Amino acid sequence: MPALESIRDRFLGGELSAPVALMQMLVSTADLEMVESAAPAELRQLLDANRAGCTRICEMLHSGVDAPAESETVEGNLAFARQLFDWSVSQSEEASVALYSLGNADLLAAATAEVVELFNRWALLGTQVRCLQIGCGIGRFEAALSGRVAEARGIDISPKMIAAARRRCAGIPNVIFDVTEGRDLSIYSAARFELVYAVDSFPYLIQPGLELVDRHFADAARVLTPGGHFALLNFSYRDDPDADRREVRALADRHGFAVEVDGARLLSLWDALAWKLRKQSADTIRMNAEGRGAEIRMVSPD
Numbered sequence: 079m080p081a082l083e084s085i086r087d088r089f090l091g092g093e094l095s096a097p098v099a100l101m102q103m104l105v106s107t108a109d110l111e112m113v114e115s116a117a118p119a120e121l122r123q124l125l126d127a128n129r130a131g132c133t134r135i136c137e138m139l140h141s142g143v144d145a146p147a148e149s150e151t152v153e154g155n156l157a158f159a160r161q162l163f164d165w166s167v168s169q170s171e172e173a174s175v176a177l178y179s180l181g182n183a184d185l186l187a188a189a190t191a192e193v194v195e196l197f198n199r200w201a202l203l204g205t206q207v208r209c210l211q212i213g214c215g216i217g218r219f220e221a222a223l224s225g226r227v228a229e230a231r232g233i234d235i236s237p238k239m240i241a242a243a244r245r246r247c248a249g250i251p252n253v254i255f256d257v258t259e260g261r262d263l264s265i266y267s268a269a270r271f272e273l274v275y276a277v278d279s280f281p282y283l284i285q286p287g288l289e290l291v292d293r294h295f296a297d298a299a300r301v302l303t304p305g306g307h308f309a310l311l312n313f314s315y316r317d318d319p320d321a322d323r324r325e326v327r328a329l330a331d332r333h334g335f336a337v338e339v340d341g342a343r344l345l346s347l348w349d350a351l352a353w354k355l356r357k358q359s360a361d362t363i364r365m366n367a368e369g370r371g372a373e374i375r376m377v378s379p380d
């Protein structure tokens with residue numbers, strides 16, 4: 079996490095929204111007083127208006143909520159994520175899915191609405207669309223999308239997240255949640271969804287390396303209908319957008335996705351990188367492979 083001065087400068091330069099800047103300052107210090115003395119007036123006002131939430135976030139940070147998983151194995155990492163999010167959601171439902179909400183339900187709702195509007199602009203929604211979110215947390219997207227799609231499903235590794243999601247979406251008939259082992263999408267049959275998306279969950283899948291991420295790309299390709307979309311918001315937390323774009327392009331290529339949006343910053347409230355991938359038909363994949371084969375043949379001396 080960058081130092082306070084650099085966060086303040088990026089905020090004053092218009093690169094970061096006020097909630098993201100304040101959240102980054104909190105994460106960088108876990109110290110309310112230090113943030114208060116370094117923050118410009120607008121951020122101090124935001125902190126004042128959300129003091130209880132910011133205090134809770136500092137307490138969560140002191141408990142190591144943002145510490146990377148110590149285990150480097152897939153199994154150890156999955157156990158870590160389950161425990162981390164079971165605990166976080168019991169501290170603050172809003173902050174557990176988005177620290178930049180500062181624990182404030184209205185801020186979180188505004189950020190959720192902005193992502194839904196992005197999906198709408200990308201033409202991903204519609205009354206025929208069945209969608210699946212990987213790492214759905216408290217179900218804020220399922221609640222927001224339920225009136226705009228045929229079916230909104232969410233899976234999560236954390237039983238307590240799913241319990242919160244079920245409570246928050248109780249009575250919405252086309253919303254369904256499942257706890258999963260977090261390894262893949264094997265509970266779903268092929269061509270089951272028109273849209274698969276992941277909002278800020280891939281940074282946890284990628285922690286032990288690319289194995290889980292690769293499996294999820296393979297399975298997203300399997301469970302999507304041809305032409306279906308895979309939307310990703312944030313791929314990692316390593317703060318290297320070019321490396322993220324390179325890896326997503328390689329994964330997309332390997333699993334038959336066309337990259338329609340390549341890691342762009344398109345939201346005003348949240349600084350996530352956004353990808354829109356489209357599952358290509360078997361014919362397109364074959365033609366591309368043949369095209370590449372022809373290129374390789376052309377440069378070959380014989």
Ligand SMILES: C[S@@+](CC[C@H](N)C(=O)[O-])C[C@H]1O[C@@H](n2cnc3c(N)ncnc32)[C@H](O)[C@@H]1O
Nearest residue numbers: 159163175213214215234235236260277279282
């Ligand atoms: C930062 S939260 C975001 C939640 C939700 N996408 C949102 O934006 O409201 C990340 C979520 O991913 C879930 N998660 C982490 N690793 C996972 C895995 N391997 N499979 C499924 N969910 C996972 C966590 O339990 C947590 O709910």
